[in-house]
Every structure is written in structure tokens, then in C-alpha cells.
Amino acid sequence: MRKITRKILTRLPTRYVATGVALIALLFAYGIIGSYIILGLGPIDSIYYAVITMTTVGYGDYIPDTGIEKLFATTLALGGVVLLAYVFNVILTNFQEKVGKYSKGVRKMNAIDKMDEYYILCGYGRVGKVVLEELIQRNQNVILIEKNEENSANIEENDSVVVINEDATENNLIAKLAGEKCQSVIISIGNDVTNLFIVLTVRETNPDAWIVSRCSKLENKSRLKRAGANKIVSPEIVGGKDLYYQSAKPHSLRLTVRHTSDEIYDEFEVISKHNCTLENIDYHIPGIETPLRRRIITKDLQDGKNFRDYLKSHPDAKKSLDNLYTMVNNLHSHVISGPDNTALELLIKDLEKKEEIIGKNLSDKEIAKITKKELEK
Template sequence: MFIHLRRLRRLLNRVALGLLLLLGVLAAGTVGYHLIEGWAWGEAAYVTLLIISTLGFGRLAPATPAGQLLTSALIISGVGTLFYLLSNVAETFIETSLGLTKVRRMEREIAKLRDHYIICGLGRVGRRAAQELSAQDKCFVTIDADEATVAEARDRGWPAIQGDATHDDILKTAGIERASGLLVTTASDATNVFITLAARIYNEHIVIVARANEDGSEPKLEKAGANKVIAPEAIGGQRMVGLVLRPGATEVIDTLLHADDQDNWLEQTTVSSDSDLRGQSLGAARLEDRTGVRVIAIRRADGTLVTNPQGDELIQERDILVCVGARDQFSELVALAQPNHPTNSLAKA
């Protein structure tokens, strides 16, 4: 578990309490010996310190019953207080050191990431997005300003950065220049616009999907640089209507997109400039025979969508092939569509 600020504050409060108790015991012993035994203030404080540290009395020892009773009380309270203080100091040091070590290790791991995804905001939408990426074994980094939320994400094994995602240094720490996708999911449209603007400045090729919480925010987010804008309420309403009007079709789509069924999966890959598929027709490419994957749609570079493509449909550079098949078959398709890109996210599935 990563140590976080709330836990650190609790430990420091315990250390402060231990110090106050120790000073209280020292003051009580000093005053007590001065009044009971008649020792000088310096001698009384010195003997009290020796007793608390379990080193004995030195040349002075209490001669009266009251002084002996005070000594017994100091041994019990002083040693207990000293043990409480030292144990909390040690716990603070150990947990802080381990926590900082883990944070530094996480930052080094993030610095190595390429073509990963970044999630800004770990509310309900952001957590769900992180769960989906984790389930599909994708590399991603999360950002949130709340320390408890970040600690929970780290406990789940998600790389998490605490901070304001509108700040350039936070986005850079998450590897915005190297990321392939950004999900902006905070509950504030103004924050989402700032994050989108900053991300687009640092990475003009990144795919940005932003959340719109209010009517009228969609065009602002698109102007800021978002490729797609999602309104969770609208998506929820559309899905509810789909389940009422077309339950069978909706369930099939949900199964292909979100289920853990390894034999039925909907994915996509892009045809690169060095692919032998360029210029071939679907029929001549024989993708289903060679990989087991069936192409059900093609998204052209100009945005044109070809659904249910026939055998004479030509495959072009930068085409996005939307396919159905078993998850383990997609790596074979990627090898054909992007032969020189072994780190493509599909190859990890």
C-alpha cells in the first residue's frame, strides 16, 4: 500500500503526542523531585531523564517515601511514553521511506510507457473506464486530485498520480507526449476543456475522448481538441431505449464490446503504409481464412464508414478495419495490417 498524506498526518500526530507526553513526564518529575527531595532544578531534571531512559539515578537517589513513589510512577509512565514515541517515529520513517520508494518506482515505470492511455478524473465514469482498460490488459495512467481516491487506485494496482490534470507538469508526468489516448472524465466541463486544450498542445496525434456534463459543452470540447465528446446521460438514455426496442441487438453489441468471452470480440486495427494489404480487395486478402477474423466495417481516412463490406471492397492505407473474432486471433490480423508495429495495443490482447 502506498503511504498517502492522510496516513502520514496521522503518524506525525502520534509522534507529536508522544513528544508532548514525554515533556509532560519530564516536567512532572522535575517539579516533583525539586519539591519533595529539595534538589536543584538541574539535578531534578537530570535524574528524571536518567529514569525515563532507564539508565538509573546517577549519584542521587530519592530518600523519602514520596520521592520513591514518584520514581515508581516515572518508571512506569516515562518508559511507556518513550516506547510509544520511538515506535511511532520508527513507523513513520519506515512507511514514509517505503511509500516514497514505491512512488518513485511507479514514476519510473510511467516514464517507460509508450502508446498508453491516460484517464483524468477517477469519479464513477473514470473508475469504470479504468476497470475496462485493466480488464483488457491495456497500459494506462490515472490522474486525480483527491488523495484518498489516488490511494484507492494505487491499492488496485493502477498507476495513479495525485494532482490537478490542468497543470502541464502533471500531464507530462503521466506521459502525455507519448500517450495514444486520453479520457477526460471529470465532473467539471470547464476542467475538461482546460485538460483537452493542454493535451492537444503537447500531443497533436493523441485521441481525446472527453466527457460533457452540461448541454452546450460539446462544441466547446470539440473546439478545444477532443476527437469525441460523450454525454453519460445521453449514452445511458440511448442504451435504455435500445434495450427496450432492440434488446437482442443491444445485448449482442454489449457482448462483443464488453464481455469476457474470448471467442467473440469486437476490435479494430489500422492499415499502415508498409502493409501488404494496401490495394488488395477483401476477397483477395482472405483475412477470415488467414486469421479467423471477419471484417464487418471499414472506416476510411476521410471519415467514410463502409458497413458490411463486400469482397470487392479495396483496402486502403490508414483504413480502420473493424472486425469480429476470437481475441487471440487479432494479433495475427495486426501482423498483417501493421507489420512493423509490434507494440500495437491489439498485440497485447
């Protein structure tokens, strides 16, 4: 019974406190009027009797004699017990809830303070879930802002993932978090008006922030751009994963290199060393502008070792890979993402010692010109 009572009390809305106080006032008036009329007490004594009876003190100086007097005293005492207990329990419950929320909020802010860098993700709907998975897969620190607590109830919070169940458009919350440590603000809410407001808020307080916003209606794309969004993505066209790729653009590059298949593991050792992720490999076939793309998405050195061992134990696979490298003249591109620009710069320096680097962030058209010249030789 105690557990059931507590469960009911914790669900009582705060507005019931005012209702309870109003009912106590009515009961008090009932006690004063009844004491005056039924017991025949004076005004002061009526107030006194109403108070001691409602609070069940009952000093015994006024004892009901008749049936109606006893009925009046009984209803006044029972009403006082029920209403006072109700109001005090509601007040105590709401106080405990607020203290609990405050303590929880303090713990979350301490976790955020300990993060060196982080991404802010606003909205945890169909698209937001995909973005969060992409960020977690790459061991990124994430602050998720989702006002609907039920939507994010199943997310496991830790040192790298903090969930804040508040409205991103209120209390200047997003403006406080989008500071120097913020890698990117990703807005994946389905309402373009809300997204626009968040973009304006972030851009006003942090002119250097990298903002990627979802756009549900293409006609609102220009508005979000003018408001200050660096990238606008329509998931209905390009899919939710591009929100992550666009947000990581300041810390990713496309590196066009030349090396043989025997040097794959050596290259991946450097990538893993600098805590970078090999997103994909583009093989540039001479005479064809669009490359042959292979998705990788890994930073684990063990994956590189497994691939190396597989090629050693499967000569047919090794021969097929060698044929592919021969066909592209050993020229291909890697899309590599990293924790920051410094890591990518160090990675390039180390790779230059091991292989020929053709260029950085070259377009397919620029690479096609290079392969065309090689065909003409």
C-alpha cells in the same frame, strides 16, 4: 500482540508525532518541577534527575526515600517509557511508509519508461471502469490516475497497466506523463471543473496531445472545447465506451471495400497480421443510407478460423451470408483500430492486393451515393 501493535502503529496519522513531542515536553517540565519541589534538588540536578528517570537510566545517585518521592519517580519513569516509545514508533512507522511509497513509485515509473506507447486514464469511477476494460481488451498500455486508493485496489497491475494513486491536478503529474509516448489522455472524472483544469494543464504542456474529456453537464461542453479538449463525451447520452472509441480515433479508420464472402478469412488474416482490431462491419443496402451494423471487436486470428470452419460446417449459414453479400453488391465497410497510423497504412497496402478498396473514412451519405449509382445501372 506484536502484529496488533504494528497494525495500530501503521494507522497512526503523522500529526500524532507533534502531539507526542508536546506531551514529552510537558512530562519533562513535570519532572524538573517535581524534582525541585518534592526531592529538593537544585535546578541543574532537577534537569539531570528528570532526564535519567524518564529514559529509565537511573544511575542511583538520587534515591527516593518517602512515599511521595517514590510515587513521583514511578510516574515520571512510566510516563517517559510510554511517551518515548510512542513517539519513536510513530516516527519509525511514518519513515517506513514514506520509504515504501517512494520505492513503489520508482517501480511504477520504471514500468512506464519501458512502455513504448500508452493511454492516460484519469478517474476510475463508473465510466472509467468501462474505459479501462475497453483498453485492456485491446492490449493497450494504460496509466490510470486515481487519487482514491480504495477505488483502484482491485486492479491487477502488470507491465501494461500501471495505477498511480495521486491527484491528477497536483504536482504537474499529468503534464509529465502526457508526452510523446502518450497516445491519448482520457478524462473520466465526474467533476467538470476538475476535468477543465486537467485539460488546460495537458494542453499547456503538450499542444499536440489528443484529449478526450467526460462532460457531466452539457452546458460545460463549450468550455472544455475552448480549453483544448479534442473530443467531449457525455456518458449520460452516448455511454462510457465512446470515450475509448473517440480516444482511438487518430489510430482507427473506416475502410469501404468490395469482396465476396469467400474472401472474409483472407481479409481477416491481414488485419490480424498488423495487430489491428476489427471493430465492426457495416453492410450498405442500396437505397438505404443507414447501414446494417455488426459488432465484431476481435484481433485474434483464431476467431477468423473458427468463423471460417463454422461456415464450412453450416451450409445454411453460408447461404444466408452469401445472400446478404449479394444484396449489398459485396460492398461493405470495416471500422478497424490499430496500434498506430503506420500499422493502418501497411494494412491498407496489403488489403489492396487482395480486394477492391472503395474509399477511406467515407460517410454514410457518401456511400449511399455510390450504392444509388449502382442501382441506376
